[in-house]
Amino acid sequence: MADSPQFSPPPATGSLPLPRIGIxxxxxxxxxxxxxxxxxxxTWPGEPGLAGHSDADVAAHAACDALFSAAGMGDLGTxxxxxxxxxxxxxxxxxxxxxxxxxxxAGYVIGNIAIQIVANRPKFGPRRQEAQAVLSAVVGAPVSLxxxxxxxxxxxxxxxxxxxxxxAIVFPLSWPTL
Numbered sequence: 001m002a003d004s005p006q007f008s009p010p011p012a013t014g015s016l017p018l019p020r021i022g023i024x025x026x027x028x029x030x031x032x033x034x035x036x037x038x039x040x041x042x043t044w045p046g047e048p049g050l051a052g053h054s055d056a057d058v059a060a061h062a063a064c065d066a067l068f069s070a071a072g073m074g075d076l077g078t079x080x081x082x083x084x085x086x087x088x089x090x091x092x093x094x095x096x097x098x099x100x101x102x103x104x105x106a107g108y109v110i111g112n113i114a115i116q117i118v119a120n121r122p123k124f125g126p127r128r129q130e131a132q133a134v135l136s137a138v139v140g141a142p143v144s145l146x147x148x149x150x151x152x153x154x155x156x157x158x159x160x161x162x163x164x165x166x167x168a169i170v171f172p173l174s175w176p177t178l
Contacts, residue, residue, distance in 0.1 A: 057092025
């Protein structure tokens with residue numbers, strides 16, 4: 001078997017290392033109490049909240065997972081697990097800000113995050129721009145949001161909760177050594 005080729009950084013000055021892409025998913029059921037919904041960094045008065053250790057903001061949580069995945073640094077539970085009582089009730093935007101800080105301190109620049117919310121409610125379109133502005137400010141990079149339903153299929157389709165899927169692109173500040 002031939003030796004595998006060794007990675008060699010390009011000699012050109014000013015060239016950037018290749019981007020790294022990560023995916024994150026989060027799902028929470030609706031809570032049985034009277035808490036308000038936290039979703040995409042916003043509070044949604046009149047909408048049922050989600051059950052979880054923190055505020056259960058699935059969009060922010062999926063974005064955290066995507067950032068950690070892109071940087072090869074584990075996941076939300078690795079950094080902000082339920083074994084940390086000080087994070088009980090923490091806002092998803094706060095966790096996302098901390099995730100962005102961890103990733104940037106590890107030597108990455110965040111390119112962007114795209115998040116898709118999967119839910120029957122709330123109607124997301126009217127607050128999309130507001131949510132994008134909030135999460136972009138938290139991360140310090142562009143965050144785009146979209147929403148869809150599952151046409152009555154599965155947990156989200158039955159109206160039992162909300163899910164989110166996120167993709168993040170990060171750039172290492174230096175070429176990795178293999």
